[in-house]
Amino acid sequence: LKCTEKYIYYLSFQSKSDIISTVEFNHTGELLATGDKGGRVVIFQREQESKNQVHRRGEYNVYSTFQSHEPEFDYLKSLEIEEKINKIRWLPQQNAAYFLLSTNDKTVKLWKVSERDKRPEGYNLKDEEGRLRDPATITTLRVPVLRPMDLMVEATPRRVFANAHTYHINSISVNSDYETYMSADDLRINLWNFEITNQSFNIVDIKPTNMEELTEVITAAEFHPHHCNTFVYSSSKGTIRLCDMRASALCDRHTKFFEEPEDPSNRSFFSEIISSISDVKFSHSGRYIMTRDYLTVKVWDLNMENRPIETYQVHDYLRSKLCSLYENDCIFDKFECVWNGSDSVIMTGSYNNFFRMFDRNTKRDVTLEASRENSKPRAILKPRKVCVGGKRRKDEISVDSLDFSKKILHTAWHPSENIIAVAATNNLYIFQDKVN
Amino acid sequence: MFARGLKRKCVGHEEDVEGALAGLKTVSSYSLQRQSLLDMSLVKLQLCHMLVEPNLCRSVLIANTVRQIQEEMTQDGTWRAVAPQAAERAPLDRLVSTEILCRAAWGQEGAHPAPGLGDGHTQGPVSDLCPVTSAQAPRHPQSSAWEMDGPRENRGSFHKSLDQIFETLETKNPSCMEELFSDVDSPYYDLDTVLTGMMGGARSGPCEGLEGLAPATPAPSSSCKSDLGELDHVVEILVET
Numbered sequence: 302l303k304c305t306e307k308y309i310y311y312l313s314f315q316s317k318s319d320i321i322s323t324v325e326f327n328h329t330g331e332l333l334a335t336g337d338k339g340g341r342v343v344i345f346q347r348e349q350e351s352k353n354q355v356h357r358r359g360e361y362n363v364y365s366t367f368q369s370h371e372p373e374f375d376y377l378k379s380l381e382i383e384e385k386i387n388k389i390r391w392l393p394q395q396n397a398a399y400f401l402l403s404t405n406d407k408t409v410k411l412w413k414v415s416e417r418d419k420r421p422e423g424y425n426l427k428d429e430e431g432r433l434r435d436p437a438t439i440t441t442l443r444v445p446v447l448r449p450m451d452l453m454v455e456a457t458p459r460r461v462f463a464n465a466h467t468y469h470i471n472s473i474s475v476n477s478d479y480e481t482y483m484s485a486d487d488l489r490i491n492l493w494n495f496e497i498t499n500q501s502f503n504i505v506d507i508k509p510t511n512m513e514e515l516t517e518v519i520t521a522a523e524f525h526p527h528h529c530n531t532f533v534y535s536s537s538k539g540t541i542r543l544c545d546m547r548a549s550a551l552c553d554r555h556t557k558f559f560e561e562p563e564d565p566s567n568r569s570f571f572s573e574i575i576s577s578i579s580d581v582k583f584s585h586s587g588r589y590i591m592t593r594d595y596l597t598v599k600v601w602d603l604n605m606e607n608r609p610i611e612t613y614q615v616h617d618y619l620r621s622k623l624c625s626l627y628e629n630d631c632i633f634d635k636f637e638c639v640w641n642g643s644d645s646v647i648m649t650g651s652y653n654n655f656f657r658m659f660d661r662n663t664k665r666d667v668t669l670e671a672s673r674e675n676s677k678p679r680a681i682l683k684p685r686k687v688c689v690g691g692k693r694r695k696d697e698i699s700v701d702s703l704d705f706s707k708k709i710l711h712t713a714w715h716p717s718e719n720i721i722a723v724a725a726t727n728n729l730y731i732f733q734d735k736v737n
Numbered sequence: 738m739f740a741r742g743l744k745r746k747c748v749g750h751e752e753d754v755e756g757a758l759a760g761l762k763t764v765s766s767y768s769l770q771r772q773s774l775l776d777m778s779l780v781k782l783q784l785c786h787m788l789v790e791p792n793l794c795r796s797v798l799i800a801n802t803v804r805q806i807q808e809e810m811t812q813d814g815t816w817r818a819v820a821p822q823a824a825e826r827a828p829l830d831r832l833v834s835t836e837i838l839c840r841a842a843w844g845q846e847g848a849h850p851a852p853g854l855g856d857g858h859t860q861g862p863v864s865d866l867c868p869v870t871s872a873q874a875p876r877h878p879q880s881s882a883w884e885m886d887g888p889r890e891n892r893g894s895f896h897k898s899l900d901q902i903f904e905t906l907e908t909k910n911p912s913c914m915e916e917l918f919s920d921v922d923s924p925y926y927d928l929d930t931v932l933t934g935m936m937g938g939a940r941s942g943p944c945e946g947l948e949g950l951a952p953a954t955p956a957p958s959s960s961c962k963s964d965l966g967e968l969d970h971v972v973e974i975l976v977e978t
Binding site: 378380382406468469487488515516517518520537570571573574577624627628630633 | 774
């Protein structure tokens with residue numbers, strides 16, 4: 302993909318009810334799951350390509366909707382536990398059913414999503430409406446047969462992994478062994494076996510003995526895509542630790558420590574806050590990790606710990622506005638970042654419903670906007686530009702006109718094709734590249 | 738929505754009173770901004786409706802910011818404890834060092850070294866401070882951030898209140914604290930309660946203060962009072978039922 306290629310907007314699903322809080326394609330890209338603030342999961346499925354309409358590559362339609370988490374009340378602390386879905390992660394498909402993990406602040410659930418397209422007909426003891434028949438009227442016996450029915454997709458909770466996190470879960474990650482996964486909260490990371498819900502292993506614990514000494518929290522964590530013993534976690538101080546579970550049971554001592562030395566000329570009271578990493582993602586190859594902090598996206602080589610190999614400015618024009626962004630709390634927004642299937646392009650969101658793509662090879666970048674006003678079906682997205690000072694050109698938007706309530710925190714990239722999903726508050730946009 | 742950038746004059750070569758005043762304005766404005774940031778941070782730590790457990794990451798980052806400000810203010814105070822003969826040199830040196838800090842901390846807010854005087858933009862917000870600053874200047878040439886009381890007092894009490902915030906876990910204050918900590922095994926709740934205060938009364942003063950340094954900005958002479966008031970408020974919240 303050349304990231305400066307324009308995109309065709311071909312589907313927008315407007316979820317009127319709630320703010321979308323997570324977006325994730327499954328491993329084949331056939332399914333796209335979204336979680337929202339109301340605890341619901343909506344899964345979209347890609348239409349099969351039809352020979353008649355070659356120009357319409359498969360669209361995504363709603364496949365299943367279910368309530369994953371409900372609001373809870375912690376009576377001990379007199380606090381509500383939000384039902385908001387923080388993360389969804391798919392398991393690789395091993396049979397006809399689909400499995401995914403969804404989590405709120407405290408509880409992880411394993412959901413099975415399966416299809417039912419046949420139903421048994423011809424019962425002896427019941428009639429077609431299900432009413433019991435009078436046995437005296439039965440004169441013959443027949444074998445019930447399965448007849449096609451309208452497709453029904455049902456989601457059932459298969460496992461509930463609860464009561465293992467004192468603090469808020471920010472990440473879940475399925476291990477490459479497909480038998481275990483991890484859940485990370487602000488201070489601890491736990492390792493689970495999918496089959497066992499009443500216990501988990503604590504593999505990272507950074508809680509200090511005296512909470513008054515707390516100065517750093519875990520912000521994100523992920524397993525290596527191929528090495529089931531390796532994982533990384535990021536912190537609010539802008540550091541990444543790579544851990545090997547073979548080294549010890551409790552991975553408090555990292556194998557590798559990634560941190561970029563601070564630039565003294567840019568030091569301010571906000572330096573630490575903007576260095577806090579909001580997302581960390583392994584590349585598909587497993588050779589690199591990408592981190593997102595408030596103003597930049599960085600790519601790190603696993604073999605070089607002292608600085609990133611690439612740094613991309615997402616919205617550097619905000620650097621002079623940090624005080625205001627601190628005041629209105631925007632400085633604490635947690636943006637995610639994603640790789641494309643070939644690890645050649647990375648994408649992340651910004652404000653004003655803008656999202657950015659960076660081509661690692663050509664070093665070119667583009668800013669696009671996810672909004673209904675600017676996108677008609679099958680229209681080509683125009684690159685946007687923020688004007689930082691001086692004369693504003695016709696299509697540019699000035700920094701002071703940016704809408705900071707329209708933030709794109711969650712995006713996803715199809716594992717093999719150039720299809721992206723962008724969550725803009727309560728709207729989901731799906732874009733694909735131009736088809737000739 | 739954004740605080741307007743405050744353009745500062747280049748004060749390095751000014752030798753007349755006006756230059757000294759401009760320098761003091763620079764120092765005062767930096768100190769004011771830093772004070773506003775401190776106030777705002779304290780408010781953020783307190784403001785919480787306590788229906789849902791607040792974000793620990795955010796609380797930790799804000800608390801770290803408060804600590805940074807505290808450390809810098811402590812250093813400023815320490816710096817000013819220089820021998821009296823150096824006091825006369827002190828203001829200018831101090832201005833230069835603060836200028837550098839200003840540039841880093843606040844500098845990008847539209848500021849650039851503007852040669853010479855009479856920059857129309859600076860007159861607006863800064864001139865509101867003029868009457869007070871010029872009145873203060875002759876009397877306290879070497880003091881800037883802490884106009885009224887000795888800096889150490891404020892530092893001490895501030896330092897104490899911040900520690901109080903973090904030490905509440907350890908010290909079992911009788912009476913109300915036991916109501917707070919309903920579960921001994923939930924330190925998160927404790928830290929959280931302590932960091933965010935119990936009643937979360939909204940304070941509007943500090944937040945407003947940063948909106949482009951509007952004329953409503955408290956004069957430097959009252960900055961200590963408001964700071965003390967803030968400390969009292971924090972302590973009040975901690976010991977209040």
